[in-house]
Amino acid sequence: MTETPAIRVRGLRRTYGDTVAVAGLDLDVGAGEVVALLGPNGAGKTTTIEILEGHRHRDAGAVNVLGHDPAHADLDWRARIGIVTQDSGDLGELTVHESVSHFAHYYPRPHDPEQVIELVGLTAKATARVRTLSGGQRRRLDVALGIVGRPRLLFLDEPTTGFDPQARRRFWDLIRQLAGAGGCTILLSTHYLQEAEALADRVAVIVGGRIVADATPAALVGRATARTVVRWSDGRQETDDPAALIATLTTRYGGAVPELTVSRPSLEDVYLDLIGDGS
Ligand SMILES: Nc1ncnc2c1ncn2[C@@H]1O[C@H](COP(=O)(O)OP(=O)(O)OP(=O)(O)O)[C@@H](O)[C@H]1O
Numbered sequence: 001m002t003e004t005p006a007i008r009v010r011g012l013r014r015t016y017g018d019t020v021a022v023a024g025l026d027l028d029v030g031a032g033e034v035v036a037l038l039g040p041n042g043a044g045k046t047t048t049i050e051i052l053e054g055h056r057h058r059d060a061g062a063v064n065v066l067g068h069d070p071a072h073a074d075l076d077w078r079a080r081i082g083i084v085t086q087d088s089g090d091l092g093e094l095t096v097h098e099s100v101s102h103f104a105h106y107y108p109r110p111h112d113p114e115q116v117i118e119l120v121g122l123t124a125k126a127t128a129r130v131r132t133l134s135g136g137q138r139r140r141l142d143v144a145l146g147i148v149g150r151p152r153l154l155f156l157d158e159p160t161t162g163f164d165p166q167a168r169r170r171f172w173d174l175i176r177q178l179a180g181a182g183g184c185t186i187l188l189s190t191h192y193l194q195e196a197e198a199l200a201d202r203v204a205v206i207v208g209g210r211i212v213a214d215a216t217p218a219a220l221v222g223r224a225t226a227r228t229v230v231r232w233s234d235g236r237q238e239t240d241d242p243a244a245l246i247a248t249l250t251t252r253y254g255g256a257v258p259e260l261t262v263s264r265p266s267l268e269d270v271y272l273d274l275i276g277d278g279s
Helices: 045-052 075-079 096-104 113-119 135-147 165-179 193-199 217-222 242-253 267-275
Strands: 007-016 019-029 034-038 060-065 081-084 153-157 185-190 202-207 210-215 228-232 235-239 261-263
Touching (some): 007 045, 019 045, 081 135, 210 217, 210 267
Antiparallel strands (some): 228 235
């Protein structure tokens, strides 16, 4: 990526009393990239994201987001950022349409609220009061509020927690649309490996306030090819060249190898290895 990164973080630290929440974190997110921050409870995801949003102070480190230090950023900068937090505010008596229109007024170049409501799949609920929405519908409204200002960079903190599988997949389609045609840079935090694998160009695994791996989902899995396990009726072997082993076995058995299975490590295996007892 030749453009200036959308996010550049070096040596970020944040402590709360004796708790080191972020312990010297480095991260780059290129313009137009979708990066997933994946890690167990308490790893420092929310603290990191909120520092990047300008909503928490840091103790040390250099942070640049869309060319500015979020700790000293102005309204112009804020208008280029979209935020979907874990715990959004109370909009109880407003309708979906009123909420999105209201937020649109804060931005210089907002999207048409009706189009945004359609994009998040809430057209049928446009005149419903926010307090009557289901959890998943409320989350989609949160995304609508996060994107109505036409952000160049969108932060999503655990956006699909509590979604049913179908709602999660619809949500993933929406994020892909925003990143693809919309050209939006996205940093999302998640506990869900499948979500990181489905959406992210890169996965940054965070444990104990540090990035312990940062690669494409395929490269993370590829790292572990040495642990491909080949099993057959009377044997089991780990190998980095399963094809050669199977060829040898085929010769040994003079044909089909009985009860042959080949299991490649999944992203989950790699992730569990990386986080160790960090969870
Ligand atoms: N306001 C706070 N005061 C004190 N400690 C805090 C505060 N916020 C976070 N922490 C601590 O900092 C560490 C990192 O928390 P953080 O919320 O950033 O993690 P996380 O990765 O987002 O976790 P989760 O996945 O559970 O949301 C945890 O040990 C947490 O208890």
